[in-house]
Structure formats: C-alpha cells, structure tokens
Amino acid sequence: MSQLEKYRQLSEFEKSIPLFSKGWWMDAVCENDWNVILIENNDQILASLPYYFYKTNHRMEIKKAILTQTNGIWINYPQNQKYEKQLSYENRLMSLVIDEIEKLPITKYQQYFHYSIENWLPFYWRGYSQTTRYTYVIEDTSNLQQVYQNFNSNLRKSIRKAEKQVTIKEDIPIEDFYCFNKMTFERQGLNIPYSFEIVSRIDEACAKRGAKKTFYCVDENNQIHSAIYFVWDDDTLYYLMSGSHPDFRNTQSLSLLLFEGIKLAHQMKKKFNFEGSMKKNIEHHFRQFGAVQKAYHHIFKTF
The missing domain is CATH 3.40.630 (Aminopeptidase)
Structure with a gap:
C-alpha cells in the first residue's frame, strides 16, 4: 500500500x-x-x-x-x-x-x-522561520444563550436588524453560491483566487461525507443578499466562504448567517472556527462574536 x-x-x-x-x-x-x-x-x-x-x-x-x-x-x-x-x-x-x-x-x-x-x-x-497568525474560535457552543450574550452589543443590534429584513434559507446551488462568493472579491477589485472547479470538488467531497452546509438570505422580493458556506470535522465547524451582494451590504445579513452557523455548531456539539484573518476590519468583526483568539504557526524555509 x-x-x-x-x-x-x-x-x-x-x-x-x-x-x-x-x-x-x-x-x-x-x-x-x-x-x-x-x-x-x-x-x-x-x-x-x-x-x-x-x-x-x-x-x-x-x-x-x-x-x-x-x-x-x-x-x-x-x-x-x-x-x-x-x-x-x-x-x-x-x-x-x-x-x-x-x-x-x-x-x-x-x-x-x-x-x-x-x-x-x-x-x-x-x-526554519516562524510568524504567528491568528484565528478566532468559540470553543464552547453548548449554552447558545450565553454565546449570544457574549456578542458585542452592536453586533446583536445588527443581527436583530437583519432578522427584520431578510429570511434565512438553506442549500443554495453551488453555482449560485460561487457567483456570490465572486462578488466579494470583485467589489474589492480582485479576481477570485480559486476556480469553480475547485469549489465544486470540495462541495462534492463534503456532501459525500455529510460535512457541509450552505445558508443564504433573501428579502421579500426574493432577492439574495448574502450566502455562506460551512464545513466541519468531528470537532469543529468552520466558516469557509461567503459572499454578499454589494447593493445589500447594509442589511448586515452576513452577520445573521454567521450566527446561523454558530447555532448549527451548537446543535452538532462542535466548536466554531471563524478561520481567522490578519486583515484589521475582518479581525474586528470576528472578535465581536466573543470568540477566543487562537495563535497558530506559519513555518517556512528557503533552501
């Protein structure tokens, strides 16, 4: 073998x-x-x-x-x-x-x-050399009410605002999800760094093992505001990808979808990993969820 x-x-x-x-x-x-x-x-x-x-x-x-x-x-x-x-x-x-x-x-x-x-x-x-990177993890999702109370008060307000404007739905087709994911990069003047083929292969492999879930938000006109993709292993549920329509970012629907992922982690008795970011604005958003900062190593060497 x-x-x-x-x-x-x-x-x-x-x-x-x-x-x-x-x-x-x-x-x-x-x-x-x-x-x-x-x-x-x-x-x-x-x-x-x-x-x-x-x-x-x-x-x-x-x-x-x-x-x-x-x-x-x-x-x-x-x-x-x-x-x-x-x-x-x-x-x-x-x-x-x-x-x-x-x-x-x-x-x-x-x-x-x-x-x-x-x-x-x-x-x-x-x-070898090392730099420290950070992710944010909610380690204990067993008490969902306590997890919610640990959110920043402004974040809770944003979630309540989003709940009044949109409805959460499940299982957006992967082709539609990729289009929304792509919008997030295009809004910043960037090309999406991975192909639909890679996302499709991930989706197929995760679906085969029952290890993925998508949610999306729609308004009363059935317009999609945002979409999100979660994956998991035996221990942790991970926030992998998301996308928001640039015309509807003020509804804060992505925060609502992240909370939906945390609820899913609670149901599955798993940790919730935001997958971190070293970008200041993204770090600030993740920190508002009351998650714990976790350091991890970037190890490298040129030969």
Missing part, C-alpha cells in the same frame, strides 16, 4: 486529524499535487505531514493549498503522557519529519500548522 493510501485510510477514521489535513480534503483541493510524510513504527503511524506541492520552471515548492486554512504536522500521542515526556516525544517525531522534508527536491517550504500544535522548536533548531 502506498503512503498516500495509508494516510487516506488513517485520516478517514482518526478523529484528531483536522478537516483541512484529511486525505479526502487534499484530494479535492490539490488533486494529484499533494503527498504525505509518514513516520511509522511497527505498522503504526506516529506522525504525518500532508503537503501541497507546486512545480514551476523545474522547481518545486511546498506551500499553502487554496481554501485550506491549516495543514502540516499531526502527532499520534500516547495516552497519559507527562508534559516533559510529551515535549520529548514531539521533538523526536518533528525531527524525523524534518529529515524527510529535507530529502525532497524543494526550493521552498511553508505551511500553516493547526493551532493545537504549540511547539515548533525542532523546526527552529533546523533553521
């Missing part, structure tokens, strides 16, 4: 592997342009590092895949490890993963690790 097949099988049943590192997610986003490093002992996988690679002009780079917030190392921890033993275990396995990275014919390496990976010292010791 190939390394990829081993990893696909592992990530299907291993609940601690985050969504964006699942083999099926990588298949959908990267098609054939991904691979995986596995560290094994007696047929047990102790650590993995799936990666997207990009080839150009006879050069190869490992880089962040589109629509994939985090990727990178996963470690299979023994139960009831003491903290010191855990760090020692991490350091050893990370060093073995780095050995395999550096056997690859690459000119650059960069990945964004899931926020659960706090230790990156073995990478530092081997000459």
Whole structure:
C-alpha cells in the first residue's frame, strides 16, 4: 500500500486529524499535487505531514493549498503522557519529519500548522522561520444563550436588524453560491483566487461525507443578499466562504448567517472556527462574536 493510501485510510477514521489535513480534503483541493510524510513504527503511524506541492520552471515548492486554512504536522500521542515526556516525544517525531522534508527536491517550504500544535522548536533548531497568525474560535457552543450574550452589543443590534429584513434559507446551488462568493472579491477589485472547479470538488467531497452546509438570505422580493458556506470535522465547524451582494451590504445579513452557523455548531456539539484573518476590519468583526483568539504557526524555509 502506498503512503498516500495509508494516510487516506488513517485520516478517514482518526478523529484528531483536522478537516483541512484529511486525505479526502487534499484530494479535492490539490488533486494529484499533494503527498504525505509518514513516520511509522511497527505498522503504526506516529506522525504525518500532508503537503501541497507546486512545480514551476523545474522547481518545486511546498506551500499553502487554496481554501485550506491549516495543514502540516499531526502527532499520534500516547495516552497519559507527562508534559516533559510529551515535549520529548514531539521533538523526536518533528525531527524525523524534518529529515524527510529535507530529502525532497524543494526550493521552498511553508505551511500553516493547526493551532493545537504549540511547539515548533525542532523546526527552529533546523533553521526554519516562524510568524504567528491568528484565528478566532468559540470553543464552547453548548449554552447558545450565553454565546449570544457574549456578542458585542452592536453586533446583536445588527443581527436583530437583519432578522427584520431578510429570511434565512438553506442549500443554495453551488453555482449560485460561487457567483456570490465572486462578488466579494470583485467589489474589492480582485479576481477570485480559486476556480469553480475547485469549489465544486470540495462541495462534492463534503456532501459525500455529510460535512457541509450552505445558508443564504433573501428579502421579500426574493432577492439574495448574502450566502455562506460551512464545513466541519468531528470537532469543529468552520466558516469557509461567503459572499454578499454589494447593493445589500447594509442589511448586515452576513452577520445573521454567521450566527446561523454558530447555532448549527451548537446543535452538532462542535466548536466554531471563524478561520481567522490578519486583515484589521475582518479581525474586528470576528472578535465581536466573543470568540477566543487562537495563535497558530506559519513555518517556512528557503533552501
């Protein structure tokens, strides 16, 4: 069995592997342009590092895949490890993963690790660099009333305003969703950075596993104001994509749809991850939902 097949099988049943590192997610986003490093002992996988690679002009780079917030190392921890033993275990396995990275014919390496990976010292010791990025997470959605009370008062007012102007509907066709998603970039004078084909593959793969949901808002004239796309794994529901009609942005319907996603996370007993942004205005909006700031590592090296 190939390394990829081993990893696909592992990530299907291993609940601690985050969504964006699942083999099926990588298949959908990267098609054939991904691979995986596995560290094994007696047929047990102790650590993995799936990666997207990009080839150009006879050069190869490992880089962040589109629509994939985090990727990178996963470690299979023994139960009831003491903290010191855990760090020692991490350091050893990370060093073995780095050995395999550096056997690859690459000119650059960069990945964004899931926020659960706090230790990156073995990478530092081997000459890698790091910058800190942030996402926002509502870790406990069990008490929805308390979650709502933690919202900024202005945000609650915006949500109440939106509720009076629009109605929430479910399951917008993926072609229509992509058009709305595209509008968000066009309004900023940007080209959408991913194709409909990639979004369609993600949609198909998530639908197959019951791991996605779309909502959209319409007014009394049945005009769509905004649409949103959520995906999830065993632990967390993620805000993946959205789009708003430029003529209706003042209705604040996107905030209403985000609240709908938080309600869904509550129903499913999951965390809610806003997928973060380093842009000031977006960070401010996410922070208003009372979410907890989570730091995660951007690890990189030029060879």
